[in-house]
Each structure stands twice: as structure tokens, then as C-alpha cells.
Amino acid sequence: MEPLIVPTPTGDQIVQTQTYSYEVDLPLNFPTNQEITEFLQFEADTDFVLQKLTYKQYPEPEGSESLARELDQIPNTTVMIEDTSSGRRYMNQPVFISAIFGSGELPFILREPITIAARSRWLLTFLNLGEFTEPYKLTLVFTGTKIYLEGFS
């Protein structure tokens, strides 16, 4: 973990930070035109500063073809994200995943990171709009930094 100095009203405080990723996996071969909900439970030990959004969709469970760069699929799937503790939605309508999620090479970087309180819970609602576009595996990854305050380890 990396030490970080955070200014506070009572003086600078040294905290520990750690790069961390949460992920949301959709069910394998999830069907089209059917809403699927998944929860993202943030861990209780620390707040989380979300900095990058990425996704990966695999067309097939096996075979080298599914790994080929030219078969790096764009999902026909939309997502709606809602913070269940505040009831606040992060978008006015569902958005296509490829609009706000990137890849490991080219992640979507939040210009101003989002601080998410420990124990928060997000509700993600997915809808695959394609008729014949059922992915084998689709994963969203939320990468950022865990902030360990003094007294935590």
C-alpha cells in the first residue's frame, strides 16, 4: 500500500491507499430483451475512490477466436446504475456500455473521481437490445483506490 497525506481540519493525516477493482459479472449467455439486475456491494473496510471504468465481452467460451483483437466485441447492452443508499441514479436513461466504459488499454477515466462510502450498494440494470447478440461473458470493472484511514490495516 502507498502512503498518502490528506489535509484535514486538524492537520495533515497519513492514510494508506491501495489500487483496487470491483467487478460485475453478468450471467453467462444472458438473454436478449430481458432486464437483468446485479448488485455491486462495496466492502466495509474502506471508502473507495472510483477512477476508471472498463468492460470486456467474450463471444465464445473457448477457442482462440474469442481472444482475437478483431473480435473485441461492442456490447448491444445498456446499463442503468443506481446508488441504493441515496436512491440516486447516475444517468437520465440507460446508456450503452460502450459509451462510458473503455478497455484496459483505453479506459474511461473519470475526470473527477467519485468517492463511494464503505458499505454502499449499487444496483445495475442491464438490457441486451440485440436480437441475435447474446454474449458468452460480459464483465464490467470499476477500478480506483481504497482509502485506509488511520487505525485500519
Added chain:
Amino acid sequence: MAIVAKDFYVYTETFTSVINGTSQSGNIDIQADSDFQLQKLTVTTYPDLNSQYDVSDEVLPSVTIQITDSGSGRNLFENPIPVPSVFGNGRLPFILPTAKIFPARSTITLNISNFATDSEADIDRIDFSFVGYKIFRSGQ
């Protein structure tokens, strides 16, 4: 008024059946609870929503767009400009050189035009995403 909180937010407007040689318009209503600070623009284009597209053959729509801020009544562009020139995607979004504020209760009007002359350039669905932050001020 002082800024008291900022929260990540995405406004999206969807257009369907954007046929070659036709124009459409749509509105995004900025919600009353906060101003909106626009920072990034992305677009997703599906000529056929029932087809699977890969990153390597991502579609660049033959569509122009004009954006109007109803709050000031100003156009954002001198003339309608090609969508791929000011909209990116999640991997490479278009980042505004200076963030733009849209006041609460204002409307963003989008006028798009598919300038192609061939039905192969028809679009099943195109979504424009305005990515930024809600700005909550004291009193909001």
C-alpha cells in the same frame, strides 16, 4: 452560489431509424435539482441493432449534428458538424477543452441529419451521451 457537491452523471438522447437524407431533433431536459457540468461526449451507433459489431469495425455515422443550449439560446457549432469530429466512445471520449455548464431546468436541443444518399448508411439507433457532473449548489 457556492458549489456544495458534485456527482457523476450522464444525460443521453436516443434517436431511432435515422434514414439517409432525413433529419431529426431531440431534447435533453436538465433536471431541476442541479446544474450540469458537461465534460465528455460519446456516441454509440448501431446500423442494425440485431448485429454484433466489433471494436475494429465500429461505425462512424454519416451524420451531422448541431447542439443548442436553450439557456443561452446559443448554438455550440458555427454549422452542423460531423458527429465523429466531436463525439468519441468509452475508450476515447471527446474531452471538452473547457467544461460547459448547463443550468438546471434548461434544455439541450440536438438536431441531427443523416447526409448519406444510400440506404446502407441508415441507422437503427444512435445514442448521444453527455458525460459530466451534477453540480449541487447551496439552495438546490
